[in-house]
Amino acid sequence: MRKPIVAGNWKMNKTVAEAHALVEELVLGLQSIHGVEKVLCPPFTALMAVYDMVEGTDISVGAQNLFWETSGAYTGEESPLMIKEFCKYVIIGHSERRAYFNETDETVNRKTKTALNVGLLPIVCVGETLKENEAGQTSEVVTRQVLQGLKNIQLPESESLVVAYEPVWAIGTGRAATSEGANSVIKDMIRPALAQVFGESMSQKIRIQYGGSVTAKNAAELFAMSDIDGALVGGASLKSEDFVQIVQAAAK
Ligand code: PGA
Secondary structure, eight states: OOOOEEEEOEEEEEOHHHHHHHHHHHHHHHOOOOEEEEEEOGGGGGGGHHHHHHHTSSSEESOOOOSSSSSSTTTTTOOHHHTTTEEEEEEEEEEHHHHHHHOOOOHHHHHHHHHHHTEEEEEEOOOOOOHHTTTOOOOHHHHOOOOHTTTTTSSSSGGGGGEOOOOGTTTSSOOOOOOOHHHHHIIIHHHOOOOHOOHHHHHSEEHHHHHHHHOOTTTTHHHHSOOOOEEEEEEGSSHHHHHHHHHHHHHH
8 A cells, every 4th residue: 555665865976977877777777667656866966967857757856965944044055945946855864964964863853844844755764773783772763763853743644754764784785684674673663653753544654665785686575575665775776777676676
């Protein structure tokens, strides 16, 4: 009942010329795959080019970040209104932003509110570090990230929000969570936390992706799980063949 969503997080990769080459292949490769929402999240400098290239297809564009104010003297920041010109989605609270750019549950909350206010659909990332995982704190951490990050938020509909469970130790390491492990965090920890914020019925309809070393090889096994509704893909989204295979796996 939840339509899977696969998003490619390009991170700080691809010039406009490189983005053109990749999207050209993706448009061809993805056109015959149905039943999956497909999202590309290029860096800001390539948003407009990618937006133009996917026009008329069922591929959407997402940004990797935004600022919570809509205009003003904020040198170097991007307003949600500017992002809305090209994007349907926006990634918020990615662990790299939490680790390197002081993103906190509070900034995640402000950014998520402002995104929803302008009609952008946030992909909110949560996940524990290796240290937290080894200390048995996964449940505590992801529950706090959901409760604080999504505090006092009204959702127009369940499809207005996507959550990505990305254990930090699995990102870019080639060491993905096991499908059972990821499913259990999503089903037994994240969805119940969403139920506390939005109610049980809404929580069952919100899509929760898994992210962290998703590849063409492990995607099908992850997507076969009851509560994994797609993926947020980093490294493998930079190669058209791999990304197409991952989207294909989510369609089955
Ligand atoms: P990865 O990154 O697929 O390269 O592990 C995932 C992410 O950070 O969203």
